[in-house]
Amino acid sequence: MERMNVFDALDCTTVLDDPPAEVHVPAPRSPDTGGKVDLDRRQFLDRLLATGATGLAAALAGGYVLGSTVAPVFASDPEVSTKHKFRYGMVIDTRRCVGCKACMAACKTENKTPPGVYYTVVVEDTRNSEFDRPLFMTKPCFHCEHPPCTKVCPVSATFKREQDGIVVIDYDRCIGCRYCITACPYGARYFDFGENYDITDSGGAWADVPSPEYNQYRVREDGESPIGNVRKCTFCLHLQDADGKYSREEGRWPACAKTCTGHAIHFGDLIDPESEVSRLLVERQAVRLKEELGTEPNVYYLL
Amino acid sequence: MDIWLKRVFWAGGGLFFAIGIFGWFDRLSNGHLNTDYGSVIPWGLWVAAYVFFIGLSAGSFLISSLVYVFGVKRFESIGRIALFQALVTLTLALLSIWVDLGHMSRAFNVFAYPNFKSPMAWMIWLYTAYFALVAVELWFLLRRDLVVGARASGVRAKVYKVLSLGAKATSDESVNRDRKIVKVLATVGVPVAIMFHGGVGALFGVVAARPGWNSGLFPILFLLSALASGGALLMLVSAIFQGGYHRNSETIVALGRLVLGLLVLDVIFQASEWLVSGYGNVPGHVEGLKLIFSGPYWWVFWVWQLLLGTAIPIVILATKRGHSARWAAAAGGLIAVGFIGVRLNIVIPALATEEVVGLTSAVDNPRITTDYFPSVMEWAVTLGIVGLGLLMFGLGEYLLPNSSEEVSHVPA
Ligand code: SF4
Numbered sequence: 001m002e003r004m005n006v007f008d009a010l011d012c013t014t015v016l017d018d019p020p021a022e023v024h025v026p027a028p029r030s031p032d033t034g035g036k037v038d039l040d041r042r043q044f045l046d047r048l049l050a051t052g053a054t055g056l057a058a059a060l061a062g063g064y065v066l067g068s069t070v071a072p073v074f075a076s077d078p079e080v081s082t083k084h085k086f087r088y089g090m091v092i093d094t095r096r097c098v099g100c101k102a103c104m105a106a107c108k109t110e111n112k113t114p115p116g117v118y119y120t121v122v123v124e125d126t127r128n129s130e131f132d133r134p135l136f137m138t139k140p141c142f143h144c145e146h147p148p149c150t151k152v153c154p155v156s157a158t159f160k161r162e163q164d165g166i167v168v169i170d171y172d173r174c175i176g177c178r179y180c181i182t183a184c185p186y187g188a189r190y191f192d193f194g195e196n197y198d199i200t201d202s203g204g205a206w207a208d209v210p211s212p213e214y215n216q217y218r219v220r221e222d223g224e225s226p227i228g229n230v231r232k233c234t235f236c237l238h239l240q241d242a243d244g245k246y247s248r249e250e251g252r253w254p255a256c257a258k259t260c261t262g263h264a265i266h267f268g269d270l271i272d273p274e275s276e277v278s279r280l281l282v283e284r285q286a287v288r289l290k291e292e293l294g295t296e297p298n299v300y301y302l303l
Numbered sequence: 304m305d306i307w308l309k310r311v312f313w314a315g316g317g318l319f320f321a322i323g324i325f326g327w328f329d330r331l332s333n334g335h336l337n338t339d340y341g342s343v344i345p346w347g348l349w350v351a352a353y354v355f356f357i358g359l360s361a362g363s364f365l366i367s368s369l370v371y372v373f374g375v376k377r378f379e380s381i382g383r384i385a386l387f388q389a390l391v392t393l394t395l396a397l398l399s400i401w402v403d404l405g406h407m408s409r410a411f412n413v414f415a416y417p418n419f420k421s422p423m424a425w426m427i428w429l430y431t432a433y434f435a436l437v438a439v440e441l442w443f444l445l446r447r448d449l450v451v452g453a454r455a456s457g458v459r460a461k462v463y464k465v466l467s468l469g470a471k472a473t474s475d476e477s478v479n480r481d482r483k484i485v486k487v488l489a490t491v492g493v494p495v496a497i498m499f500h501g502g503v504g505a506l507f508g509v510v511a512a513r514p515g516w517n518s519g520l521f522p523i524l525f526l527l528s529a530l531a532s533g534g535a536l537l538m539l540v541s542a543i544f545q546g547g548y549h550r551n552s553e554t555i556v557a558l559g560r561l562v563l564g565l566l567v568l569d570v571i572f573q574a575s576e577w578l579v580s581g582y583g584n585v586p587g588h589v590e591g592l593k594l595i596f597s598g599p600y601w602w603v604f605w606v607w608q609l610l611l612g613t614a615i616p617i618v619i620l621a622t623k624r625g626h627s628a629r630w631a632a633a634a635g636g637l638i639a640v641g642f643i644g645v646r647l648n649i650v651i652p653a654l655a656t657e658e659v660v661g662l663t664s665a666v667d668n669p670r671i672t673t674d675y676f677p678s679v680m681e682w683a684v685t686l687g688i689v690g691l692g693l694l695m696f697g698l699g700e701y702l703l704p705n706s707s708e709e710v711s712h713v714p715a
């Protein structure tokens with residue numbers, strides 16, 4: 001079931017022609033916008049004006065709407081953002097997550113990850129008893145804009161792809177030093193120790209089924225990569241088409257997002273202002289984890 | 304070397320080495336399956352051992368350069384063994400970190416595809432340069448003795464012949480030339496050693512994701528502890544080899560004073576690091592500290608590191624006992640062993656915290672836990688590396704020109 005967003009209404013001029021005071025706009029959330037926002041904001045406003053949304057554009061130009069949450073939607077650096085084709089990211093709605101862990105199961109099935117390797121985990125925050133509801137969140141790799149994990153790799157085996165911002169690992173180059181695990185602040189990286197589930201162990205029904213990861217279709221073999229490598233979420237990039245596009249209609253969508261029972265995982269291109277993720281970020285209260293480290297995750301949580 | 308010391312020494316080296324064979328066999332045939340670290344604590348005993356050995360190497364090299372760069376006469380009699388120790392412990396360090404790799408056969412990738420934004424790439428490149436430098440320096444230091452020794456007959460002479468690489472000259476001139484080369488190499492080596500060991504500190508220090516490491520004090524702290532631990536081991540080693548404590552007694556006692564000073568300085572730096580971060584009481588930061596002081600492995604800090612490795616040796620070295628070479632050497636041994644505890648407490652507790660709350664309870668897997676105790680295989684591999692080190696020292700003593708003879712040599 002598709003959800004309606006505020007930005008769905010952008011096409012509807014009657015709403016947008018209303019005087020600014022009546023436009024319901026979210027308040028800015030975080031003060032650290034920095035100077036780099038301006039260009040993006042102008043582009044954004046241009047687009048709005050082009051769609052005839054003058055009322056809202058005027059309100060936004062008034063300056064009290066576009067806080068930091070909008071800026072990252074259009075990528076962090078204006079120059080880079082024009083070069084990049086996509087900037088994939090996720091917006092995960094903690095209100096919709098029921099903690100069923102279907103995403104974990106879907107991910108395991110899709111990528112055939114071994115025991116001890118979890119491209120996403122569903123954590124439950126039990127610290128705050130004042131919460132009147134349990135707080136679950138699924139935690140994939142955040143494909144940070146400034147990933148500390150790639151910087152420390154001694155052999156550049158892990159890097160951020162230019163074209164879509166996905167942080168990948170070259171299994172054939174990685175020496176398995178695990179420095180990147182220590183450098184990731186979000187526990188998103190896992191070492192493949194070579195363990196197997198019964199079903200994937202030699203003789204098991206799944207033993208010879210390859211993993212589609214990175215479109216490499218490797219069959220798991222003792223001592224061979226990815227055993228002895230560090231592994232992490234790839235946003236299921238093997239489901240992209242030749243242009244680097246996903247398609248939900250065709251089922252080429254990250255397995256966790258596709259399967260999420262509560263529709264909590266929203267996936268899409270953060271550069272595209274029309275994408276569901278971009279719209280949600282404007283509409284709702286979004287946070288990113290450990291902002292103080294300057295990693296600028298491309299995965300947001302809605303509270 | 305006293306007969307009983309010699310026996311204990313060879314027996315220990317042989318035993319450890321034999322245990323190591325089992326460990327290495329398991330490691331090479333089963334990969335990382337039988338290790339106990341995981342993806343929350345990705346580095347364990349082997350990385351701690353590596354930091355320990357590399358510190359010993361940098362420390363003993365820097366002490367040897369007191370002799371060969373700064374001409375400190377006091378330590379001249381142990382200059383050679385200090386350099387030899389630097390080479391042996393460097394070998395052990397490289398073995399320890401090599402066995403830790405997920406793909407040991409790909410170690411060469413660091414040369415083929417280096418990423419110089421990574422402190423680890425810098426380390427490996429500097430180690431290589433340093434390894435070559437120490438080996439060449441040691442060779443020039445021993446060259447004349449090797450040439451002379453090769454003229455005799457017997458096994459040793461044959462070994463010398465090979466090691467002398469065809470060099471023939473034994474004249475004063477050639478020895479003077481050797482000295483000059485040694486001085487140049489040692490001088491170049493000093494900044495290299497400071498860089499790579501400060502760099503090991505930086506390797507940890509730059510990781511902003513781990514507040515327990517992320518401190519500007521780390522590179523300095525690493526250098527200090529390298530000097531203290533390297534000097535301490537050198538006290539023990541020169542009490543056993545190259546004439547032992549009979550011949551080197553004054554040097555050992557003098558070295559004891561130097562090490563005492565370094566150790567106290569190291570303690571002050573450590574304490575200031577802990578006090579400042581403890582005072583801040585930032586959860587991520589103090590979590591690791593709490594583990595060190597009152598976690599399940601509290602005894603590593605209180606008993607091993609503080610009592611055995613710091614308090615007792617300080618008392619020995621600062622009192623009259625410190626004037627006896629035997630006591631001083633024993634204190635040196637304690638300090639060196641105590642530093643293993645220091646290394647463990649640097650590497651592991653800072654990793655033993657959940658980076659995202661709830662991570663370890665989200666899945667039920669032994670690799671996803673904040674608890675870590677090295678497995679039998681990990682211990683065996685490390686013991687094997689230690690055993691190899693002991694055997695290398697023993698063989699070095701047996702095969703290499705003895706510096707206690709050197710003094711009496713008259714150039715031919
Ligand atoms: S979440 Fe971790 S692994 Fe993923 S890009 Fe960020 S730092 Fe790297």
Ligand code: SF4
Nearest residue numbers: 153174175177178180
């Ligand atoms: S484990 Fe692999 S990807 Fe990670 S830092 Fe080491 S070589 Fe790079």
